[in-house]
Amino acid sequence: MFYNSLHLQNYIFNKSLFGINLEKSWQNSKGDDMNIRNKKILTGILGFLTGICNGIFGAGGGIIVVPTLIHIIGLNEHEAHATALAVILPISAVSAVIYYRNGIYAWDVIYKVIIGGILGSIIGSKCLGAIPPYWLRKIFSIFMVLAALRMIV
């Protein structure tokens, strides 16, 4: 994709890639008190951390990349979630390949979880609004804390 390192450098620090005007999308973002170069450096570092986190824990890259997209880039919540997905998909694929090649996988579990996951998302989309998301989030965050303590101790 990048036919030499100069091209990559151009992409990261300058203006365009294959005619896409990058500078424009950075300038349009809010938080204009931070200059574009600093914004890029910060976004790059947070992107790197997203990869580390998603690789070592096999989950949770979104917890870093979504706030980055909202607060540094200035996307709205819908755009941030959608764009985060585009970031996490390829890095999860790379991580999955590394886990797989080291013999860490369990197909007999995976297919059952996928079936359940599809059912869960269908049920979720049908019942949306039955319980306020605010309370669901509160309840599940308590479960997360309890599970965390159980895993640490």
Added chain:
Amino acid sequence: MLFVLIGIIAGLIGGMGIGGGTILIPALVLFTHIPQKTAQSVNLITFLPVAIIALIIHTRESRVKYNIALFIIIFALFGALIGSRLAIHVSVYWLRKLFGIFLLIMGIYEFLIRDS
């Protein structure tokens, strides 16, 4: 059957914008015999088909800012290579504890900060 049930719950939660994986991994580790690393691998692999479908839908509604995504992916890929190698080399015991700390921070974040 237990695996399907855990999948259903993760699918339900995943749809609400809380990472499904942060529910799926601890559920697999605490309620079944699946070790930490395998649970993480299960989450990474099951995430792929679901994410592809969701990404296609989001792309059609032109919510995905690909130029910004591409910029972040370049850095995130380096992180992913390092992070997953770390996960392979850390012992299951310590990875579970580390994940617990990560989950604790996420849980507190969800509970206190997310709504503001």
